[in-house]
Amino acid sequence: MTTLTQLPEILLMGPGPSCVYDEVYEALSRPTLGHLDPLFLEIMDEIRSQLSQVFQAGSDTLTMPLSGTGSSGMEAAFANMIEPGDTVLILVNGVFGVRMVDVAGRLGAEVDAIEFEWGTPVLSEPVQTKLKAKRYKLVGMVHAETSTGVANPVEPIARILDTLPDRPLLLLDCVTSLGGMPVKLDEWGVDIAYSGTQKCLSCPPGLAPFALSKRAVDQLMARKTKVPNWYLDVTMLVKYWEAGGGGGRVYHHTAPINMLYGLHTALRVILEEGLEAGFARHSAAHDQLVQGLEDLDLELLVDPEYRLLMLNAVKVPVGIDEAAVRRVLRQHHHIEIGAGLGPLAGKVWRIGLMGHTARAANVKRVLEALRLSLD
Amino acid sequence: MTTLTQLPEILLMGPGPSCVYDEVYEALSRPTLGHLDPLFLEIMDEIRSQLSQVFQAGSDTLTMPLSGTGSSGMEAAFANMIEPGDTVLILVNGVFGVRMVDVAGRLGAEVDAIEFEWGTPVLSEPVQTKLKAKRYKLVGMVHAETSTGVANPVEPIARILDTLPDRPLLLLDCVTSLGGMPVKLDEWGVDIAYSGTQKCLSCPPGLAPFALSKRAVDQLMARKTKVPNWYLDVTMLVKYWEAGGGGGRVYHHTAPINMLYGLHTALRVILEEGLEAGFARHSAAHDQLVQGLEDLDLELLVDPEYRLLMLNAVKVPVGIDEAAVRRVLRQHHHIEIGAGLGPLAGKVWRIGLMGHTARAANVKRVLEALRLSLD
Numbered sequence: 001m002t003t004l005t006q007l008p009e010i011l012l013m014g015p016g017p018s019c020v021y022d023e024v025y026e027a028l029s030r031p032t033l034g035h036l037d038p039l040f041l042e043i044m045d046e047i048r049s050q051l052s053q054v055f056q057a058g059s060d061t062l063t064m065p066l067s068g069t070g071s072s073g074m075e076a077a078f079a080n081m082i083e084p085g086d087t088v089l090i091l092v093n094g095v096f097g098v099r100m101v102d103v104a105g106r107l108g109a110e111v112d113a114i115e116f117e118w119g120t121p122v123l124s125e126p127v128q129t130k131l132k133a134k135r136y137k138l139v140g141m142v143h144a145e146t147s148t149g150v151a152n153p154v155e156p157i158a159r160i161l162d163t164l165p166d167r168p169l170l171l172l173d174c175v176t177s178l179g180g181m182p183v184k185l186d187e188w189g190v191d192i193a194y195s196g197t198q199k200c201l202s203c204p205p206g207l208a209p210f211a212l213s214k215r216a217v218d219q220l221m222a223r224k225t226k227v228p229n230w231y232l233d234v235t236m237l238v239k240y241w242e243a244g245g246g247g248g249r250v251y252h253h254t255a256p257i258n259m260l261y262g263l264h265t266a267l268r269v270i271l272e273e274g275l276e277a278g279f280a281r282h283s284a285a286h287d288q289l290v291q292g293l294e295d296l297d298l299e300l301l302v303d304p305e306y307r308l309l310m311l312n313a314v315k316v317p318v319g320i321d322e323a324a325v326r327r328v329l330r331q332h333h334h335i336e337i338g339a340g341l342g343p344l345a346g347k348v349w350r351i352g353l354m355g356h357t358a359r360a361a362n363v364k365r366v367l368e369a370l371r372l373s374l375d
Numbered sequence: 376m377t378t379l380t381q382l383p384e385i386l387l388m389g390p391g392p393s394c395v396y397d398e399v400y401e402a403l404s405r406p407t408l409g410h411l412d413p414l415f416l417e418i419m420d421e422i423r424s425q426l427s428q429v430f431q432a433g434s435d436t437l438t439m440p441l442s443g444t445g446s447s448g449m450e451a452a453f454a455n456m457i458e459p460g461d462t463v464l465i466l467v468n469g470v471f472g473v474r475m476v477d478v479a480g481r482l483g484a485e486v487d488a489i490e491f492e493w494g495t496p497v498l499s500e501p502v503q504t505k506l507k508a509k510r511y512k513l514v515g516m517v518h519a520e521t522s523t524g525v526a527n528p529v530e531p532i533a534r535i536l537d538t539l540p541d542r543p544l545l546l547l548d549c550v551t552s553l554g555g556m557p558v559k560l561d562e563w564g565v566d567i568a569y570s571g572t573q574k575c576l577s578c579p580p581g582l583a584p585f586a587l588s589k590r591a592v593d594q595l596m597a598r599k600t601k602v603p604n605w606y607l608d609v610t611m612l613v614k615y616w617e618a619g620g621g622g623g624r625v626y627h628h629t630a631p632i633n634m635l636y637g638l639h640t641a642l643r644v645i646l647e648e649g650l651e652a653g654f655a656r657h658s659a660a661h662d663q664l665v666q667g668l669e670d671l672d673l674e675l676l677v678d679p680e681y682r683l684l685m686l687n688a689v690k691v692p693v694g695i696d697e698a699a700v701r702r703v704l705r706q707h708h709h710i711e712i713g714a715g716l717g718p719l720a721g722k723v724w725r726i727g728l729m730g731h732t733a734r735a736a737n738v739k740r741v742l743e744a745l746r747l748s749l750d
Contacts, residue, residue, distance in 0.1 A: 001421055001643065002414065002417055002418050002421060002639070004402045004405050004418075004636050004639065004640060005401070005405070007405050007406050007408065007414065008406070008414070009406045010406065010408055010409065010412065012407065012409060014409055016629060017407050017408075017409060017410070017629060017632060019407075020406075020407050025404040025406075026380070026404060027379045028403040028404050028633060029400040029401060029403050029404040030379050030380070030382050031382050031383070031384045031385065031395075031400075032387065032392050032394075032395050032573075032579045033382065033385055033392075033711075034385065034387060034389055034392060034711045035392070035580070037385065037705070037711065038705075039377065039382065039383070042377055043377050043379075046376055046377060067443055067444050067447070067581070068442055068443045068447065068606060069442050069628050069629050069630070069631060070628070070629065071605070071606050071627075071628035071629075072442070072443065072606045072628075074605075074606075075604065075605055075606040075607075079604075099605070102605060103605045105601075106601050106602070106603045106604070106605055107603060108603075196629065198407075198629055198632075204407045204631065204632050204633040204634070205410070205629040205630065205631050205632055206442070206581060206631035206633070206634050226480075226481050227481070228481045228482060228483075228603060229450065229454075229481070229604060230446070230449075230450055230474070230477060230478045230481055231443060231446050231447045231449075231450035232450075251716070252446075253444050253445070253446035253447075254391060254392060254444055254445065254446075254571065254573055254580040255444070255580065256444060256579065256580050256581035256634070257392060257573075257579050257580055258403060258579040258581070258634075258637075259579070259581050259631070259633075259634060261379050262633075264377070264379065265379060268376065330412070330413075336408075336409045336412065341626070
């Protein structure tokens, strides 16, 4: 039986989970309160306000954390907003776009996808053409494609939607971007967004920050059919997360109390540092990593203009056993980096600089470990 | 902003969450590992084995924890086992039976329900009649009905199913029973079961222990349609939780690492105490509570034969403001007890004796606090 008191400290530089703030570890072990305890209800309200700030959401945007990992955020986004036969357009350039197609299809949506080469960004032109030819209820895209290290430009897509007479809902996967780079739901006009706790929020995995614009909420409340997923039904969850007219809360499910302590604390640390200061820290760590990789003659997969700061896909040099390098890093240097996924399996390493991980000392350490491993 | 380092210790004697083992609090704050880290994969295997033991499952039963609270277990049970048009019979005598009807209906099942008065158990005779008249794919029932304090007899229902030529799948909600009273999946012939971590397992809420018999897995794998819930799709989750033929694991979603440390530790504590010793401790605490309540002239809702050990529905005496009593207990005595739900709202208190909470000192404390509050 594994003795958990003797777990090693691994420097988490993969695609997530990232290094966790000490304050968050501490918060996870605070005394559990009841899910209807007056003190816990205050903490819930504070989390909603914190989420609005990191999402840069409008005052009429509904925010709440869902009781599952980031992937439950994707599930909830489609389960709540889609009814059978609804038309959906997904912009695909990596694993998480592919997953959106799968999730929406299972829920009975009529799904079209525009595919872009993995490692390249979503482009506006084919999206514009598609949207002129057909009316969609919802357009889904991934902000930070963790599988390839591409930052997809959201604003150009949002501006195309603005030109349409009956604007489709814009759904944005912010799992890896939130807290590490600007996410501006209100300014961009994003209607549905979700994230995960274990990337740039530097909390362990287990919760999905979630946001719906007023327009999305209105459409949700006007559904003709019940949300087919009771557990993630936002029409019911909102009655627990928002005090009603009479100040009452309606029990839905028992919230994951201690994980919410962790999220509350992570968001406090992030907002105390300041969003802009945090983005600058991610940017500096990225620049340092890129320079160091160049010094090691290692190439990045993605063009500089579209590189994610917090997830760097590094091409595996010819003749190198990529899995062996990861094993040496993990066993000898206590560092985790990620493997490639899908068509990029075996071809890239994925080095994460997410949240608390994005610090100069960590970058220096992984570069030195890579240098020794590749020698 | 709430300071989490100053949260009070509340004695949790409601319907869950229950008091958390110190070792579990400690485990929650252990260093986060990657979800594919070799050490974490060992911990996963150990959790599956621990779950098989507490569920008293057969060796060919699939067990794993799902990445959501107990309610996600109910969602997963129906989402995986039901296809549109499937016939389902639900035995309803409280909130969680009502919820099953809702969950199954949303997934397109053809749902029949047999309703029993809240506070009374499920009876065999009407079930037998119904099952003779119509063929059902699945029969669902709640083992420990937390909303009323009734222990439903599972074995008589299972034996009725055994007599049918094409045995329906037996689905059992074990959210409140697991770890606190005998749950014998193999002996009873339960095909689908789920629980939550925050009841008799004394871990914070956030995970759903889940089990499928071989027969259920075979039916799942033979589905005609994809599971309509990507996040909880057990056909994919099993590829992450079970090492495949080549020893490989397929990433599905990032597992809630630290919560799983908590579950691993809680199950270790429970199995070290011994299941039978734990059940005896619950039984002794229950007897002590019942005696003390009688001394205070307080009555229980449920007949002795069908009382749950770990959830005691106590009738609110005439003329007493039940909410005021709960407030006094919470504010002056730092004890949480639960209110009634649905038709029992305002009529009962619910006093939980779950897991670590089920100890003589705690029972004494709540009885003394009740005595003072009712004076």
